[in-house]
Amino acid sequence: MTNTTNDNVSFFLGANTPEGFYSLFPELYSPEDGWRLYIIKGGPGTGKSTLMKRIAAAADRRGQFCERIYCSSDPESLDAVIIPSLKVSIADGTPPHVIEPKYPGVSEKFLDLGLFRDDRKLEASREEIIETTKENSFYHKKCVDFLLAARSCRNDTASVVIPSMKIASLHKFSEKLSEKLLNSICDTPVKMKKRIISAVTPEGIRDFSHTVGALSERTVVLYDNFGCAAAVILKFLSLRAAENGIEGYCCYDFMNPVSSPVALILPSLGLAFQRVKGKPEKNESLTVNCMRFYDSTVLSRHKNRLAFNSRSENEMISGAGECLIKAKATHDRLEKYYISAMDFEKMNDFSEKLIKEIFD
Numbered sequence: 479m480t481n482t483t484n485d486n487v488s489f490f491l492g493a494n495t496p497e498g499f500y501s502l503f504p505e506l507y508s509p510e511d512g513w514r515l516y517i518i519k520g521g522p523g524t525g526k527s528t529l530m531k532r533i534a535a536a537a538d539r540r541g542q543f544c545e546r547i548y549c550s551s552d553p554e555s556l557d558a559v560i561i562p563s564l565k566v567s568i569a570d571g572t573p574p575h576v577i578e579p580k581y582p583g584v585s586e587k588f589l590d591l592g593l594f595r596d597d598r599k600l601e602a603s604r605e606e607i608i609e610t611t612k613e614n615s616f617y618h619k620k621c622v623d624f625l626l627a628a629r630s631c632r633n634d635t636a637s638v639v640i641p642s643m644k645i646a647s648l649h650k651f652s653e654k655l656s657e658k659l660l661n662s663i664c665d666t667p668v669k670m671k672k673r674i675i676s677a678v679t680p681e682g683i684r685d686f687s688h689t690v691g692a693l694s695e696r697t698v699v700l701y702d703n704f705g706c707a708a709a710v711i712l713k714f715l716s717l718r719a720a721e722n723g724i725e726g727y728c729c730y731d732f733m734n735p736v737s738s739p740v741a742l743i744l745p746s747l748g749l750a751f752q753r754v755k756g757k758p759e760k761n762e763s764l765t766v767n768c769m770r771f772y773d774s775t776v777l778s779r780h781k782n783r784l785a786f787n788s789r790s791e792n793e794m795i796s797g798a799g800e801c802l803i804k805a806k807a808t809h810d811r812l813e814k815y816y817i818s819a820m821d822f823e824k825m826n827d828f829s830e831k832l833i834k835e836i837f838d
Contacts, residue, residue, distance in 0.1 A: 486692035487543070491558060492575045493550045493677035493732040494621050494798065496629040499574040500735045502672050506558055506567040506577075509585035516832075517571035517579065520591030523813030525825050526570045527555035529591070529832070533568055534559045536833045550677035550732070551618075552806055553684045566836055574618075589832070591825065599819035607815055610808050617805035621798045625678070625733070628794035631787040632733060638784060639704045642776035648707055651771075652714040659698075659749060660715065664723035670716050675729035675741055678795055680802040687752065693727070693743045694750035701758050702768035705738060708753035711768070712739040715751060719744055 491502040507513035518526045527549070534556070537544040547558035547569070558569035571577035571588075579586035600607065676685040690697055702708035716728045716739060726744035730736070741752040758765040777784065 487689050488546045488548055488686045489689060489727075489729070490550050490674040490677045490686070490732075491547045493674050493735060494618065494625060494802070495732050495735055496622065496625040498622050499618075500674075500732075501575045502674060502735070503558070503569065503575045503577055505672055506560060506569055507565070507585070509581050511565065513565040513567065513585065515577070515579075515586045516566070516568040516589050516836075517577050517586055518569065518589045518591060519571055520595070521572075521812075521816045522809055523816035524591040524595060524820055525822065526572075526591060527557075529589075529825075529829055530556040530559045530568055530570075532829050533833060533836065536837060537561055540837060542837075548684075548686075550674075550679050550684070551802060552809065553677075553679045553681060561836075564836065568836075594821045594825045594828065595816065596819045596821070600815060603815045607812065610812050614805050614808040614812065617801045617808065621678070621801035621805065624794045624798035624801060628791045628798070629733060631791035631794065635704060635784055635787045635791075636706060638776065638780045639706055639772055642773040643707060643710075644771050644773065645710075648710050648771045649714070651766075652711045655698075655711070655766075656715055656718040660719050660722055660724060660744075660747075662722035662724075663746065666723050667721050668723055668725050670720045670726060670728045673727050673729045674732060674735050677732040678798050678802065680799065680806040682799050683795065687741075690741055690743055690750045690752050693745045695748035696764060697750045697752055699758070699765045700751060700753045700768050701756060701765060702753050703755050704772070705740070705753060707768040707771040708740070709738045711766070712742050712751060712753065713737075716742050 491505060493500055507515045509515075518529065520526055534544055534546055537559070542561055542563055545560040545562075546556060547560065549555040549557045549570075556570075557575065558567060560567045568589075569575075569577060577586075579588070582588075675687065675689065676683055678684075700708040700711060712728070716726075719726060719742070724744055725746060726742060728739050729741040729743065730738060731740045739753075741750065743750045753768075758767050
């Protein structure tokens, strides 16, 4: 695997989607395999992200590989940190990604940062806090409305391009590619990790494609302006890799985080596959032009319709991002109320003790 610093390995485990907030937080840990999960509770502004950043920095200092899981509603804040070598994860367990323990005290431990908050200081702002929280929820719902409209455009595009796909050729190519690059490591199948690699945020679409390069030495680039053919290839390769005992990450984008992968990262092979839009560069190696798996006659016949859908989808996603800007503004107001009620000196002492508990 290529050398990397921990802060280059970034993902989302939750994102705003056309179906509402979609969470992959169950991917954080496996109780049956001896993992521990620290679930952080507390309101906005209580230091959840700061605590996780300190833990990630502590992992860096000790040379422990970790994944930083960012918040799509505020991509400068962390939602979780995963430290595989210790089988430890630390996560924000508050809405919209509420986490309930399966085996309290055995596999999960609550960290209540509300213990360092003087709730009496919040009473004077009670009505403002309630109204601001409702306003925040409103903008998140509007974000989903825009993403639903964007999905309608994408679905109409799919109704044109999927019937035009050369399925037999696509499956044959996927089989050959897997035979060439995915040599079996062991006879025991493994479970492929699921991650979200891009999400709509208050800063627009945040894409963690740098993670692909951080975890692999070679990347096979799948050029596909529609994503349908590339998704078929990535699904096939993900299943074949898992069958061959090759661990890795199957990564999705926010528009379809269930069944449409956009990247496959296999660190043990130093190899990754990633779908991008555009045309292959002439001097590029390790590229696949997936557009050859569509009937160009069909695409040409619907050229204007496909272009309209693309423009409209992008406009709707931009509208979703604008809603998240307003949602973040309300969240920032909420944080000010809670920050003023926090005892951060006690919080710092707690952080130091927790870091020792995790690493020492």
